[in-house]
Amino acid sequence: NAGVTQTPKFQVLKTGQSMTLQCAQDMNHNSMYWYRQDPGMGLRLIYYSASEGTTDKGEVPNGYNVSRLNKREFSLRLESAAPSQTSVYFCASSVPTYSNQPQHFGDGTRLSIL
Amino acid sequence: AQKVTQAQTEISVVEKEDVTLDCVYETRDTTYYLFWYKQPPSGELVFLIRRNSFDEQNEISGRYSWNFQKSTSSFNFTITASQVVDSAVYFCALSSDDKIIFGKGTRLHILP
Numbered sequence: 001n002a003g004v005t006q007t008p009k010f011q012v013l014k015t016g017q018s019m020t021l022q023c024a025q026d027m028n029h030n031s032m033y034w035y036r037q038d039p040g041m042g043l044r045l046i047y048y049s050a051s052e053g054t055t056d057k058g059e060v061p062n063g064y065n066v067s068r069l070n071k072r073e074f075s076l077r078l079e080s081a082a083p084s085q086t087s088v089y090f091c092a093s094s095v096p097t098y099s100n101q102p103q104h105f106g107d108g109t110r111l112s113i114l
Numbered sequence: 115a116q117k118v119t120q121a122q123t124e125i126s127v128v129e130k131e132d133v134t135l136d137c138v139y140e141t142r143d144t145t146y147y148l149f150w151y152k153q154p155p156s157g158e159l160v161f162l163i164r165r166n167s168f169d170e171q172n173e174i175s176g177r178y179s180w181n182f183q184k185s186t187s188s189f190n191f192t193i194t195a196s197q198v199v200d201s202a203v204y205f206c207a208l209s210s211d212d213k214i215i216f217g218k219g220t221r222l223h224i225l226p
Contacts, residue, residue, distance in 0.1 A: 040123070042205060042217055043207075101164075102149055102164055105159040107157065108157050
């Protein structure tokens with residue numbers, strides 16, 4: 001009963017390094033999302049994918065790229081990490097996009113950029 | 115523009131007290147959905163409840179209850195007889211017009 005799986009759980013990077021966060025879901029959901037959570041800021045949407053082969057920008061997309069590799073997997077890439085990208089990253093999935101169905105979240109990736 | 119406001123940044127109550135977490139939202143859409151999520155200290159996000167804009171019935175689930183009032187654009191969450199395990203950050207969220215917006219969360223401390 002895995003649900004949404006994120007890897008890695010923790011990562012420390014140096015400024016300028018690149019990194020890909022992986023996310024996979026086994027619930028046959030169409031839509032997948034990447035959020036970042038910063039203290040006092042709640043959850044902010046970075047990118048989302050309504051279906052395989054499509055991606056769209058969310059509220060804070062700058063500095064990130066995404067790939068919807070297949071229906072199960074949605075990766076988030078930081079090409080040149082900056083200290084401002086230190087955050088906890090959550091991946092989520094849902095049946096259709098922004099519907100009445102709740103999103104299911106992974107356990108998060110805690111990323112520190114030095 | 116859509117907006118979710120959780121004005122209470124942090125609340126502390128003594129165990130067994132009742133506590134209400136406020137959520138006020140803004141949207142121009144007539145069809146929308148409201149959610150509450152819980153984030154315990156372990157960090158995961160747990161779905162608690164969903165409510166659509168056409169259903170203003172209040173809901174009770176054990177010690178949890180939700181009061182949805184369209185007239186005041188509020189979707190408040192009450193925990194009755196709070197327990198230490200209720201300590202968490204609680205997020206309210208609004209889904210409409212192909213977007214979902216989360217509030218900034220309310221950190222709830224239940225003191226033994």
